[in-house]
Amino acid sequence: AGGDPLAVARRVRGALAPHGAWLIVEPFASGRLESDIGPWGRLVSSMAVLHCLPVSLADGGGALGPRAGAAAIAEVLRAAGFRTVRPLPDEPYRILLEARP
Secondary structure: OOOOHHHHHHHHHHHOOOOOOEEEEEEOOOOOHHHOOOHHHHHHHHHHHHHHHHHHHHOOOOOOOOOOHHHHHHHHHHHOOOOEEEEOOOEOOEEEEEEEO
């Protein structure tokens, strides 16, 4: 299920204690191509095409893509049954989210 974010989120949700938390750390992307133009955007997009996309396709698809951003990730977390999804302060190259049952 490594290439299917929803399946992974469901597994983590099922493994968490009722008051547990999951910290999600992803490479930074705004979710908008025009906002991510530059060296970092090129690097993340290249990594996604060369690694993430083939892994997802080999696992049946379902990946969010290289520019997903925090909003798309939060949507997946909520669909997996997390009631609270809270953004933590972004860092220059990472998205940080806290998800709780």
